[in-house]
Amino acid sequence: MAYEADGLAALADPTRREIFERLADGPHAVGELARGLPVSRPAVSQHLKVLKAAGLVTDRPDGTRRLYQVDPEGIGALRAYLDRFWNQSLAAFKMAAERSSKEVR
């Protein structure tokens, strides 16, 4: 359960990341999300459920449908961003350290 609630684990799936990125542009209903993706509507709903459990996404009723949006109170997206940021930064750091280490010798 704790694992499921982890925003980073939730975003490890490429389809979920795609859905999350689309929601970062603004709120969408399931149907709208499914239209642009190579997965079925029930599959999109399932992915949204995981994103919601991870604190990355919230939903609210809008007439007869539900609108999904990135959770402005969750820190899931902040963690997702920083995780990406530090992984890229450490990779660049490794290259710089190894390059200059060879030059020293």
Added chain:
Amino acid sequence: MTAPQMLDTSVRTEITVEAPIEHAFKVFTEDIGTWWDPTHHILQAELQEMVFEPFVGGNIYDRGVDGSECRWSRVLAYEPPHRVVFSWDINTSWELEPDHDKTSTIEVRFSSQSADRTLVELEHRDLDRHGEGWEGMRDAVGSPNGWNLAHFAEVAAKHQS
């Protein structure tokens, strides 16, 4: 809101570097400008250089080509070549955060695996202290550059050839 208290408030990552521990520590701190993404700063001007003041109470700061400075981090622990701790005084709208209670902390530990190999472990913690309203972060995550690894791949390829 019930979910957030279940959520982890830190991110952790690690990398193994083929270099002696002293060298790895020096590159991470003193030579931060050699590896930090140069587009990743909050100055108005273009980045001229990054400075890491190597002592507790020092700052990590960016200097722009116009002479402007942004002191975005305080050095909280400096124990070469094993450990360095510094703050992240940037709020979620990408502005300098003057209230230290609303900043997060980065701890980096270096451990020797052999004479020429160092394990570097990084933890960025207390992220909940940044509070709510992280629209800027959301935009960053949603933007092409926020997720795009193409730039990194380019750099990596260049250095390998």
